[in-house]
Amino acid sequence: MDEPINPINAEQDTHRLLITRRAGSEILVLGNEPSWSLPRTEIPSRQRPAEQLTTAIRRRFELETYCLFVPTPPSSVRTGSNANYAVMESVKQNDPAPAGLYWMPAGVLDPCCDVEEAKAVREALGEYLAEISDEQVDQLAAATETLAQLVTLLQHQPIH
Numbered sequence: 001m002d003e004p005i006n007p008i009n010a011e012q013d014t015h016r017l018l019i020t021r022r023a024g025s026e027i028l029v030l031g032n033e034p035s036w037s038l039p040r041t042e043i044p045s046r047q048r049p050a051e052q053l054t055t056a057i058r059r060r061f062e063l064e065t066y067c068l069f070v071p072t073p074p075s076s077v078r079t080g081s082n083a084n085y086a087v088m089e090s091v092k093q094n095d096p097a098p099a100g101l102y103w104m105p106a107g108v109l110d111p112c113c114d115v116e117e118a119k120a121v122r123e124a125l126g127e128y129l130a131e132i133s134d135e136q137v138d139q140l141a142a143a144t145e146t147l148a149q150l151v152t153l154l155q156h157q158p159i160h
Helices: 049-061 115-130 136-153
Strands: 012-022 026-030 040-044 065-069 084-090 099-106
Touching: 012 049, 040 049, 040 065, 049 065, 065 115, 084 099, 084 115
Parallel strands: 012 084
Antiparallel strands: 012 026, 012 040, 026 099, 065 084
């Protein structure tokens, strides 16, 4: 016998995904110029988002990421569409973008997308980059690449 779906558990939150690589210098976008936008995914409401987001991105885009932080939306967005954002980092720094998505310079959304989305991206990238020094940027890029190499190595090792 199927259990009825609890409406509280069935609620989903849509997150706009600011997926970065190369220490925030590139972001993953959807669409074609001039109408770039951020990719989106849905995750269950009222749950810790990091694991839910990485799982949803892996399933939907076949992309390994980790969650850096979930920023507070800018005031203009908070009063509007109830948008949620998540700042993610791609594990593999040099892989091609998933089908239908493109790696672009971080400023690509400024002139050609929704004003609120562009503002949210600028603020989230500013928060991300303000927290790290140039040395940390280099370390992050190296560590991310090393992590990707380790994951690849472990995936090809037989389990004893």
